[in-house]
Amino acid sequence: MTEKKSKSQEIWEEIKDIKISIFSLPPKPISEFVEPNLTLPLEELYVKQKAPSAFFPAMEVAIGGGFEVTPQDKGWLMIKRVAPKPKLS
Numbered sequence: 001m002t003e004k005k006s007k008s009q010e011i012w013e014e015i016k017d018i019k020i021s022i023f024s025l026p027p028k029p030i031s032e033f034v035e036p037n038l039t040l041p042l043e044e045l046y047v048k049q050k051a052p053s054a055f056f057p058a059m060e061v062a063i064g065g066g067f068e069v070t071p072q073d074k075g076w077l078m079i080k081r082v083a084p085k086p087k088l089s
Contacts, residue, residue, distance in 0.1 A: 006041035
């Protein structure tokens with residue numbers, strides 16, 4: 001029987017392979033820029049930055065409007081799922 005994934009694990013599975021373009025380098029997956037903390041079954045995902053904070057805006061754009069990314073202390077970021085914002089016509 002498989003164990004049910006926590007919300008934080010589900011978020012990580014969804015975003016870890018999304019590519020980020022930064023510094024005119026070839027696109028790289030989010031997993032190369034952050035390390036997840038999956039030890040706590042939370043509603044949000046906490047990740048530790050492995051790269052300079054300049055990747056942060058690129059990551060926000062790459063994961064789109066379904067997530068909110070909030071900087072925390074000591075290089076940690078909180079990522080939580082939010083309702084997508086409606087498109088303006």
